[in-house]
Amino acid sequence: MTPAARVQAAIELIDQIAAGRPAEKVLTTWGRTSRYAGSKDRAAVRDLVFDALRCWRSAAVLGGGESGRSRMLGVIRQRGEDPETIFSGQGHAPAELSDAERDAGRAPDGDAALDLPDWLAARFRDSLGAATEATAQALRARAEVFLRVNSLRGTVDQAVAQLAQDGITAEPHPLSPTALRVTEGARAIARSDAYLSGAVELQDAASQAVVDLLPLGSGSSVLDYCAGGGGKALAMAARLGGGRVDAHDAAPRRMADLPARAQRAGANVRIVSEPRGAYDLVFCDVPCSGSGAWRRAPEGKWRLTAPQLADLCVTQAGILDRAARLVAPGGCLSYATCSVLAEENADQIRRFLERSPDWRLEVARQFLPSDGGDGFFVAVLRS
Ligand SMILES: C[S@@+](CC[C@H](N)C(=O)[O-])C[C@H]1O[C@@H](n2cnc3c(N)ncnc32)[C@H](O)[C@@H]1O
Structure with a gap:
């Protein structure tokens, strides 16, 4: 053509x-x-x-x-x-x-130049203040391709060298010690040796940075409560250095590829259909607007409605409440979204703390697309 x-x-x-x-x-x-x-x-x-x-x-x-x-x-x-x-x-x-x-x-000009619908532009301003414009502009550009180096298979230098053999050039990225930014040859990744042998996984750099912030001591028992395709479950298993991660999802078919991915990565991931407490860490990567990842999935910007966003917030709060009951005394509950909207992030955590006085906030971090990766929020709470 x-x-x-x-x-x-x-x-x-x-x-x-x-x-x-x-x-x-x-x-x-x-x-x-x-x-x-x-x-x-x-x-x-x-x-x-x-x-x-x-x-x-x-x-x-x-x-x-x-x-x-x-x-x-x-x-x-x-x-x-x-x-x-x-x-x-x-x-x-x-x-x-x-x-x-x-x-x-x-x-x-105005909100049209930001490429946001009017109602979302208002929510962006409320959530992001002075960072609104840079965030909206970053979401108008193509996302870069990032890889996660799987420490269960080798080092960053080994992965870079293995990728180079298939004509793929990649360099470390400051968002995470495991993140590589692909600078050339991205279309060859899926058939490269590095990928097929589990040395690298496709994963956004901020997604990796979220996992870096989780308290994953060796020997910790860990539940990924909303595992989906399992990208973060695999990253957590790598950080545990061979320790096991239990993976659960309300829609188990979403985890269909996870056993094969775990095998390729040499990661210890077990699928559990009805998790029972008590875990040292329960991680909830909840369903969300996806507003931090609209570079990759831009349709969401134009299809999302205010009632849908309100429904998502109700689902997120319900997940937090259920997941909290699966945490061992003194253990941690972690909450993450790929959103930049306060109502799904800081406000959600503030409301959880108001109704759950036994918990305290240890970590809260908002990554923005202008940091290089997708927009992600993560909070870590301890009981
Ligand atoms: C953002 S995705 C998870 C992505 C995944 N952690 C990853 O890194 O690839 C959110 C997941 O939450 C699941 N989910 C939705 N409602 C849920 C619920 N009530 N309990 C558990 N999982 C739920 C969805 O099926 C979806 O797979």
Whole structure:
């Protein structure tokens, strides 16, 4: 496919997403049914669609309309490229621009320039104050690719050297001693020896930094109460140096790949369907808005509603209360989200402490996308 044909494909997919179809489903169906598209085309079209999703609102203002065509025009203008070379009408390229399209569009301002819906921009300001703009701007850019070096398999230097053999360049990142930022060759990771042998895992740097803050003494009994795919369970098992982590999730199918991932990593993870106390540490990586990770999953910015956010907060409080009952006396309860919104983070912990006077806060830390990784919050409480 030519670059312009890829833009035309993205335009059609954006129209489907705007009509309410989930982006991942739209992209998978297109990839499966477009036999002319090779893997590079699929990756390029995906990048274009995600660029538009990250900058959905500003692209519409700059492109002068809300259609897929206008939004892609906005994305191209935002990049400083000449739209006439892409909207040429030749071959599979988008049709030529009309005079009206050439004249439409203006530089976005206010909340449109932040690429947040108005109601969320207000919550960002309440939560982040002076850091609002930098956070919103960071969420408009593509996320970097990070790896976690699995200390059960080797050192950071060994992992860097092993990755280099497959043409992947990576360098340490200050957010965590186990974090590597991939600077070249990211698309080769999934078939690299380093990945297949469990020396590295794909994991955001702030996600690793969250695990670094957990009290994981050797011999601790640990429950990951919302284990999901198990990224943090594996990181905790590595920090325990071979010690076991129990993994639980209300939707056990989400942990389907965890046994294979644990085996590859040499990590001791046991799935438990009905956890019973008492653990030295119960870690709750609760379901949340995902607002700290909207670079990777930008659709959430535009689909999330205020009632959904309120429901999530109720779920989070319920998880905290249930998980607290699984902690041994003197043990720790930890709470984490990939959100930057105070109502899911500091406010949630403040309300828990108000209704649970036996607990005290030991650690609270908010990571922001402007730190380099995703936005994450973590709190550690002791009974
Ligand atoms: C943010 S994800 C966890 C991600 C995971 N810790 C990781 O690092 O890959 C939140 C998980 O919480 C689970 N969940 C939702 N409600 C729950 C509940 N009431 N109890 C336990 N887990 C729940 C979801 O199924 C989801 O897998």
